[in-house]
Amino acid sequence: MNSYFEQLGRTVQQRWQQKNFSLEAFPELARIALDEAPPSENVDIEEMVQEFLANDDQPIQGQSGFGQPELLAFNDPRFYIQILFWMEGTTDIHQHEFSGAFHLMQGSSVHSEFDFVGAQSVTPHIRVGDLRLKKIELLETGRTVPITSGRECIHSLFHLDTPSVTVVVRTHHDPGTGPQYNYLPPHIAIDPIQADALTMRRKQLLDVLETIEYEGYVAQVSGMIESLDFERGFNTLHHTMDRLQALGEWQPVLAKFQQKHGELAEGVPATLAESLRRDTITQMRYQIDNPEHRFFLALVMNVEKSKDIQALISERFPNQSPIETILGWVEELIEPAEFGLSLLDGAFAFPESLDIQEQYDLLIDTVRHALEQGSESETAKHPEIHAALSGSCLRPLFREI
Known part of the structure; x- marks a missing residue:
């Protein structure tokens, strides 16, 4: 060496x-x-x-x-x-x-x-x-x-x-x-080294049931959640969340976990929702190699408030407006899709009467308005577009508190 x-x-x-x-x-x-x-x-x-x-x-x-x-x-x-x-x-x-x-x-x-x-x-x-x-x-x-x-x-x-x-x-x-x-x-804090072989095998068997599209999958997971302790129940919820959401059965199973564990489970819904958001951003990082775009992803992944995101952008790019910098990144990251436009994990449908450039302009205008006004969804310009933005991984951009 x-x-x-x-x-x-x-x-x-x-x-x-x-x-x-x-x-x-x-x-x-x-x-x-x-x-x-x-x-x-x-x-x-x-x-x-x-x-x-x-x-x-x-x-x-x-x-x-x-x-x-x-x-x-x-x-x-x-x-x-x-x-x-x-x-x-x-x-x-x-x-x-x-x-x-x-x-x-x-x-x-x-x-x-x-x-x-x-x-x-x-x-x-x-x-x-x-x-x-x-x-x-x-x-x-x-x-x-x-x-x-x-x-x-x-x-x-x-x-x-x-x-x-x-x-x-x-x-x-x-x-x-x-x-x-x-x-x-x-x-939640969890020990990733914990060698719980039983939980590992159960996750693998649940993957088998998912792969073969077992009709009793939801009932099986629901029964496990009702009987397992907090640690194993949480690990099972975390592992099956994507599948249960795809089946439209997530909320009933989550409710059973909350009912079983009471106050201890109060923070679990927010933790699992944030885990999904962070996993989505991490996966997008694999597809995005522009360092500035990765910086943007890092900010929306780790910073909770729009003003703090803008302050960090100003620190890295002191001669640029943070809002204009964000809008530049947004414009670069928008992609056409069958239904309209996509922006990272956000999907945006538009009236058929709008051509592609008008769709781009409308989406960027909505982002600009939200950044400049700090508006909540009920006072937002183009509420449906704002709601889709706020439901995507970009939601910290529009959060002031």
């Missing part, structure tokens, strides 16, 4: 030893080491890849599926250095069972940090509470961010460029900081 990483690893090892291998000291120590000799300025990525492909003398590689791919550049019994390529990936909202720092060696990302307040543990593997956005920022090439293990560092990354490449200096595992929860906004 590139000699830079050997030197970086030795520097971190020596300095950490001087701190008696304090886990509390490690994130800042790793950040300083990365900033003193930034990988973005000291490593030629193409040369590094060629060297890795041609030279057998490399650190022993792990079996991790994290990154696309992950390369181990330095490995010590107490910590290691990994290089993560991100081709199409964006991370879930998560916390870590390790500490250290990451450095953006190539590309750019939107980094979001969260608090999970009022948390209540239902089981050791699922918690309910309120996930609140604490900070969102644009990370450009050369930026280094510390990582603290446990619940004090809940974050996500939405990578804008292909590839984005990060260098991570991290411990193997910090005792007592797990589970490494993933967070489903706005109300």
Whole structure:
């Protein structure tokens, strides 16, 4: 592996030893080491890849599926250095069972940090509470961010460029900081590593029933929801939501879950609806490679209010009107469809008397009016179009509170 990483690893090892291998000291120590000799300025990525492909003398590689791919550049019994390529990936909202720092060696990302307040543990593997956005920022090439293990560092990354490449200096595992929860906004934290083999097999069998179009599918799921505990019931709801919605049976099954679990289930409908919206945006990211359009997706995925979205656009593009910038992206993302026009996951039908240009103009005019007036649906210009916009993944653009 590139000699830079050997030197970086030795520097971190020596300095950490001087701190008696304090886990509390490690994130800042790793950040300083990365900033003193930034990988973005000291490593030629193409040369590094060629060297890795041609030279057998490399650190022993792990079996991790994290990154696309992950390369181990330095490995010590107490910590290691990994290089993560991100081709199409964006991370879930998560916390870590390790500490250290990451450095953006190539590309750019939107980094979001969260608090999970009022948390209540239902089981050791699922918690309910309120996930609140604490900070969102644009990370450009050369930026280094510390990582603290446990619940004090809940974050996500939405990578804008292909590839984005990060260098991570991290411990193997910090005792007592797990589970490494993933967070489903706005109300659920769940352990993704939980090895519940029974639930996994049940999901697979439900997939079989869906594939063969089993007539008793809805009754089967409904019966499970009435009998299962909160954790397994939630996982079953999450897994079957798409199918139940397609069959028009989602609300009755969801109501049974709410009736069974009462107050504990109050945040579940909003969480599952938001999960579907975020999954939709993540899938669209695979089809969209323009970094500005990906930035737009990252904002509507992670920011709740229109004014905050516009403020972040102004930060990245200080010489442009944020509303005009949004309208430019909207115009670029509109596509003709059999029924009229589509904009990301929104579908818009128009009178047959309107030609295609008039349809484009009407849709853009409705978006402009909503952005400028901050209008709610009852006072919106062209209410039907506004309602379709507000029901799409773009709804944070039209939310002021």
